[in-house]
Amino acid sequence: MIQCGKRFGLLVLCSVGFFGVIAVANLRAQDAPEKASPPEQIGRFLKWNAESKATVESFLQDEIARQDERLKAVTTELADKRKWKISENELKRTFFSLEEKREALAQLEAEIQELKAGRKESTEQLQDWQQSAFGPISEFSELEVGQFGTLDGWVCEIVQIVDGENLMVRTGHARLPPAPVNLGIQVGSYEDALLQQKVRGGIPTLGRAEISGPGQTVWIRGLATKGLVDGKRIEPEEVFEVTGTKKIGGTRTIFVLERVDLEEVERFAPKPPVVEAKPEKSKASPVSKPRSGTKSKAKLAN
Structure with a gap:
């Protein structure tokens, strides 16, 4: 009886301890602050930017798949044409001369190298976007409600200061002034004019960019x-x-147009995945140590 009582008491203590732990855990869960929801504009920006980022990643994945497919086809073609013989009589699967064969193979090898370089670049770009919390943010092409972007490449001239954080501006895409003529030579572009002005001098000062078309007035807030x-x-x-x-x-x-607080965006932006650096593989010695016997020594000597 005494032994049974001890067992029963131990069981009661274990039960109390177990339910006590659960109660404490529930209290802590209730006291834990909930993760704040982003403001409406920040939430809209994060959703828009995630779609923009996904579009870029999808494009790069398709580009890599296309490069892989082409690389496989060219590699197969190169291996096949290496087997072609040189003959002036046969018209199928032959080359008329050694020079023609070398030229054809060289072109295929060059395309393979170009495809490999392009694939490497696309892969690196894809990895960069995958490890980034944000997608691309480009300038506005046209203004449309719900769009995000910058005014890079737009001319903005203040029409009226409303208050400390509101103003109206007349804006539009920038139109560069006509290129000047110097010494009877018509400069082909705005960039050419800048270059000649820097190198040769004597070109009249270039006018500032103007608004293309009539432009439009917008209200900027923030x-x-x-x-x-x-x-x-x-x-x-x-x-x-x-x-x-x-x-x-x-x-x-x-x-x-309302300014987006990028510092606030960073508070709610998803954290980019942490990519651990792969350990570098130890490089093997260019000359392997001979095992034993004259045969290995002969290989080493060669």
């Missing part, structure tokens, strides 16, 4: 306006979202 004045040109480097439209003057409707 951009610090301290120190800015009406009529000044600015080059915003921020990322913007076209969040909607706004009526001004009772009749005009313009797009609203």
